[in-house]
Each structure stands twice: as C-alpha cells, then as structure tokens.
Amino acid sequence: MLVGLFLSLLVINRPQNKAGGADKSPCRARINNKSMFVGQYSHNLDAKGRLAIPAKFRGELKKAVVTKGLDNCLFLYPKKEFEKLAEKVSALDFSKTNNRAFNRNLLGGAMDVEIDKQGRIIVPEYLRNFAGLKKNITITGLYNRLEIWDAASWAKYNAETEKNSNEIAETLSGLGV
Amino acid sequence: MLVGLFLSLLVINRPQNKAGGADKSPCRARINNKSMFVGQYSHNLDAKGRLAIPAKFRGELKKAVVTKGLDNCLFLYPKKEFEKLAEKVSALDFSKTNNRAFNRNLLGGAMDVEIDKQGRIIVPEYLRNFAGLKKNITITGLYNRLEIWDAASWAKYNAETEKNSNEIAETLSGLGV
DNA sequence: CAGTTTATCCCCACTTTTCCCCACTTTTCA
C-alpha cells in the first residue's frame, strides 16, 4: 500500500539527528498535548439525524462546525480550527470563479454543532443530502478534522484509491515531504 | 520502490528462530536515540482482538499507532514516530486530490493503541480484515517499526521471497549496500 | 388569535462494546 511505501521512504531518508538532539519544532509540543484525530469508526445515523462522535474525540469537539467537504463527504472541525481555516479561505481572491465556488461550499455550507449529553451531534438535512448519508456511517480521523462518510461511499472510495496507491506515493515522494 | 525492496531484504536475511518460541537474545538497542526492534515472534490473537506485544518492546510502545502496511501486513509504530509523519502529511494542501487520498490512507487507516496491563494491544476489526489476521500471528521487528502478519501469509511471503532473494539483491546493488 | 402541527432537545432505557482485573499455563532465568 502507498502508506507503507511512504513510511519506508521517510524512514530511510530521515536525516541523522545532529548531535543526537530531539526535534524541538514549536508545533510538536502543541500537538502532543492535544489529542489529534486518527482512526476510523463505524456509527449509525438515527432517524432524527443524530450521529454519535467517537468517545475519544469528544473532548476536542465540544464546539464544532460541520461543513461540505470534498469527494462527497462532510468535514467536522473543532470550532477553533474552522475559524483558522475560514480566515485563509475567505482571503482567496473572489474574482476567480473557482475560489468563489470553494468559498460557498466550505463557508456557506457550514453549520455550528454541539455535542449533546449522549455524545452526538445533529447533522442538518441539507448536509445529509449533500453527502448521501443513509444509516451506516464511517467517521475517519484526519488529524485536525474528522470526515463523515456514508459507509458505502467510503468503501468505494477506499477500494479505488488503494488501486492507485503506488502512483500516489510516487507523486508525493517527489514533493520532498 | 527500491527502498521498499531494501526493507524487504532486511527481512529475508534475518536468521529465523524456532517457530513459536521467543528469542530472548539482547536484541534491543538504541540507534541515534531511537528505539530499534529486531526479532521474530509468534503470538495469538484472541477472540476479543487482543494481541500480546513481545515483552522487550513494550517500553517503547506504551503509546503506539497501528496502520495499514505493505504486502498485506500491519505496521506498528511508536506514537512519537508516527506523529512526526502525521504532522507533515496533514499539513499538505487538501485541495489536491492525491493529497487527500494519501491522508485518508495514512491517517484514516491508522489507529491509536495503548498497551494494557497484560502487555496487549487491541487490533481494530477493520485492520484485522485488511491484513487477514486469523489466530496465529507473526510479529517481526523491522528496526523502527513492528510488522504484524497472519502466520500463514508470513510463511507464504517468506517462502516466495527466499527463492528470489538473490535476484532482489541484484536490483539493490546500485545503492551501495 | 387560537388551535394545530412541526421541530428541537432533554432525558430515560436498553443493548453492545470495551476494558479492567483475576487466574491459569508456559517459558525463562537464577
């Protein structure tokens, strides 16, 4: 899989630690004391449009924002993260057609949500329709956001991208990541 | 690609110890202040999806991350190692299709795990399926990660690559190994 | 404006899963 190949590349390419010192980049400390989102979970959307958030992510998502994502899924950001993103995105030159469209999706499609006592959020109907959410939902952690997929769409997407994984890995290793 | 083969070669050349037994030679060492995993172990996955981690690796893996690996196995990284990677990858611009696919595989395919008091981790079902894990599991140390294989897949892989190890080595000559 | 309907959300109850802990067997090492 591309993941493994990519990991292998990084492992081999990792520069030797100068003087054996640890990596002290400023963003590392911040990430260590925050629990970042990783992993994939399978939950049910109920008849009232409620969706349980995996228990270990709830602390970071007391206040959150759901919005239209890419590839037919929804993005769920902690409110603070979303605000940062919104600033960047809204700064894009809106004389460009694509930028306007992107803005309208990400910002115009957004909805504030809160986690209730049972650990659920309510996904508004227009977003359920957008992402084609039925009952079985896959929630994936992507470090600073969650993605909400209909389980069937996720399975399909996954099957397709795994086929292309080698090419993707090569493309990316060319970026010098 | 060459790099991936290089790692494979390391696997092939390592001396085998008797199946089912744990090799207790003083294998753990530190290179550049990083943990180093060497050796091959045979453990059982129980009905609850729990898998014992070889005792001598536990210190480095109190907190760890399991991810989809190459050739139908899983990778187990110390959490700190994985975080370095995750930070870089998650910083990629998600407006690019390939970046999104890559993130979803690497981060969405991963799972945070902790070692319990009995020295076991829980392998989530979707990863057990991915790697086709049954009951008999082979765990191999690969320098800075562990690999988790279904014993049957491992035996098959091993049998095939041993036959071809000379040819594989030829392709590596350019690396100055 | 009153009455009806619709939506929201709070709470309870039930099921399933997780995880903590104990117990037993096997292996290792002094």
Place this chain on the structure above:
DNA sequence: TGAAAAGTGGGGAAAAGTGGGGATAAACTG
C-alpha cells in the same frame, strides 16, 4: 528446580452507542 516473568483466556463492571418518549418551543393555518 523453584521463582519470576510472559503469554493466554475469560468474567464482569463500566462506558459507549442507540432508539424513542414526551416536554417545550417555534411555525404554520384557518
């Protein structure tokens, strides 16, 4: 060869996930 450590399995408490009833609020209608 006995003690300690590693590996394995399972019972049961606690937490997570799920579904629905019903109170309050909002919207709609005659």
